[in-house]
Amino acid sequence: MRKTDQLAAALTAYGAQSAYGAASAPGATRVVGLQRITDGWEAEVYAVRLADHEPADVVLRVYPSHDGAERCAREFAVLKLVSAAGYPVPRPYFHETAAEPLGHPFLVMQRLAGGPLGDALARAEPAVRASLESAFYALLVALHALDRRGFEPLLRPGVPAEAEAIAQAGHTQTAAKLRAMAAGDYLPVLAWLVERAATVDWGALALCHLDYHPNNVLVDAAGRLGVIDWGGAEVADPRMDLGWLVLMAECYDPSGREAVLAGYERAGGGSLRHMEYFEVVASLRRLAEITGMLKVGPVACGKRPGAERLLREDTAAIRHAYERLVALTGRRVPEAERTLRILDRVPWRTRVRQGLRTAYHTLRQH
Numbered sequence: 001m002r003k004t005d006q007l008a009a010a011l012t013a014y015g016a017q018s019a020y021g022a023a024s025a026p027g028a029t030r031v032v033g034l035q036r037i038t039d040g041w042e043a044e045v046y047a048v049r050l051a052d053h054e055p056a057d058v059v060l061r062v063y064p065s066h067d068g069a070e071r072c073a074r075e076f077a078v079l080k081l082v083s084a085a086g087y088p089v090p091r092p093y094f095h096e097t098a099a100e101p102l103g104h105p106f107l108v109m110q111r112l113a114g115g116p117l118g119d120a121l122a123r124a125e126p127a128v129r130a131s132l133e134s135a136f137y138a139l140l141v142a143l144h145a146l147d148r149r150g151f152e153p154l155l156r157p158g159v160p161a162e163a164e165a166i167a168q169a170g171h172t173q174t175a176a177k178l179r180a181m182a183a184g185d186y187l188p189v190l191a192w193l194v195e196r197a198a199t200v201d202w203g204a205l206a207l208c209h210l211d212y213h214p215n216n217v218l219v220d221a222a223g224r225l226g227v228i229d230w231g232g233a234e235v236a237d238p239r240m241d242l243g244w245l246v247l248m249a250e251c252y253d254p255s256g257r258e259a260v261l262a263g264y265e266r267a268g269g270g271s272l273r274h275m276e277y278f279e280v281v282a283s284l285r286r287l288a289e290i291t292g293m294l295k296v297g298p299v300a301c302g303k304r305p306g307a308e309r310l311l312r313e314d315t316a317a318i319r320h321a322y323e324r325l326v327a328l329t330g331r332r333v334p335e336a337e338r339t340l341r342i343l344d345r346v347p348w349r350t351r352v353r354q355g356l357r358t359a360y361h362t363l364r365q366h
Contacts, residue, residue, distance in 0.1 A: 007046065007102060008034040011060065014101040020094035028053040034060070041303050042071055042231050047111065058093065059111045064104045065302045069097035071231050072105035077153060078230045079109060082207070085146050088112075088139070088226040112228065114220035121214060128223075136217060137267035139225050140245075144206040144238040144270065151207045154235050163202040163237040167281075168194065170236075178288060181296045185335035189284050192329045193277070200274045206238045213248045238270055243278030247286065250324065251317030276328050283325035290318055291339045315343045 008031040015029020033049035037059075046060040063072045072095055079092040091110040099105060117136060121129055155161055159169045171194050178186050209216070210232040218226045234240075242264060249256025261272055292301040299305055322336050 004034050004036065004046070007060070007062075008048075010102050011048070011106075011108075014096065015094075018094060018096075024053065044304055048108070055110065057111045059090065059109050061107045061109070062102060062104050063106065064304050065299050067302050068105040069099075071302065072107050073097050074154075074233075075231045076107050078233045079107075081151055081153070082146075082230065082233075085150055087143060087146060088224070089230065090226070090228060112218050112220070112226040114218045114224070114226070116215045117217040117219045117225065118214035120219045131223065132219065133263060134267065135223070135225055136214065137263040137269070139217065139227065140209075140212055140241060140264065141267040141269045143209060143212075143227075144241070146207055148205045148207060148235055151235050154207070154233065156234075161205060161235075163205055164197055164200070166205070166234075166236050167202075167240075168197055171197075174284070174288065177292070181292045181300075183288065183291050183295065183335050185333045186284065186288055186291070188331045189280070189325065189329055189333060192331060193280060193284070196277060200277050201271065203237050203239065203271050205235050207233060208236045208238060208241045209233050210236075210240060210244060212241050212245055237278070239272070239275060239278040240281065242269075242272070242275065243280075243282040244285075246275065246279055247282040247321060247324070251314070251320045280325060280328050283321045283328075286318070286321045287325065287333070287336050287339070290343075291335055294339060294342060315340070318343065 011034070012029065012031045015031075018029070020029065028050060030051040031048055032051050033047075035047050036044065037047045038045050042065060043061040043063050046062070048058050048060045049056050050058060061072075061075070063069070065071065076092050076095040079089055082089045083091050090112055093108045093110070095105070095107040096102070097105045117132060121132055124132060152161070156166060156169050159165050171190055175187060175190055178184060178190070209227065209230065211229055212227070216227060216229045218228060220226075242260065246257045246260050249260045253259070261275065265272060289301065289303075293303060319340055322333070322340065325336075326332055
């Protein structure tokens with residue numbers, strides 16, 4: 001039996017016995033169609049059609065990493081809170097953190113209409129492209145403007161609800177991960193961040209997506225946007241989102257940094273002071289993720305099996321992240337340089353993620 005057929009049968013059986021199924025119409029959790037549509041870094045993603053559910057088309061996310069239960073529960077909680085706040089995200093229906101029903105923890109949620117904004121930007125006429133770009137930045141500003149008190153359940157336990165304290169707690173967690181995977185070469189960069197935290201003009205807390213980019217935003221035929229992939233969301237300084245978006249943009253377009261900051265500012269976003277600090281946070285995060293996946297495997301790093309292939313396809317972008325980190329901190333990282341040499345030897349790394357490359361190129365033109 002094919003894996004998709006097995007998943008369909010298991011999901012139907014689970015739904016019939018779940019509280020969600022019991023509260024729904026008969027057949028609402030009976031699967032009549034299931035196919036794999038894409039893979040994120042953390043999850044396998046399937047399009048599912050349910051017999052008597054409204055709407056019939058939903059999305060199944062399966063979390064195969066070692067900490068899949070925690071990631072599944074957190075994404076469900078985030079989606080529930082953000083959806084309740086009126087922000088355009090998939091509505092979560094039900095989730096299961098136990099591995100038994102489907103083999104791994106999973107989440108079933110609304111399937112938003114449309115496709116990746118990156119693809120739409122690549123093919124849009126100039127006027128439409130400009131409108132989509134404005135909407136992209138406005139949506140990020142709107143996220144940061146949500147009342148963060150509604151997201152207090154997402155705060156780190158035992159950490160004061162202050163931006164600097166949350167950032168420092170994140171640095172401590174990162175240090176532990178780096179030591180666990182014998183990647184101590186990165187620790188001087190982390191020390192640079194810890195030492196300079198006191199010099200940053202920390203802002204008010206906001207809900208941050210932490211992986212906001214054109215391929216995590218969907219756009220439908222009417223131009224409505226929706227944001228997906230909320231597994232990393234956290235209450236933090238909004239510039240954590242900007243640092244990541246700047247890094248992603250610069251990796252695909254040399255002038256991407258200026259375009260991102262200008263777009264966010266035009267949309268009414270908050271302070272952009274000390275952005276270099278947040279760019280170092282983003283670069284360290286990306287490089288440490290890559291090193292970890294190659295050294296201990298993606299599952300041990302909270303990713304799905306095979307996720308390292310996505311990184312290997314983006315060697316030029318990864319090299320840019322390292323060069324930016326060195327330029328900003330003055331710290332070279334032998335472990336990162338070894339990682340890049342490994343990736344350079346992979347012969348099948350030549351396919352570029354054209355959607356993101358084209359998206360960032362078009363974003364800077366307006």
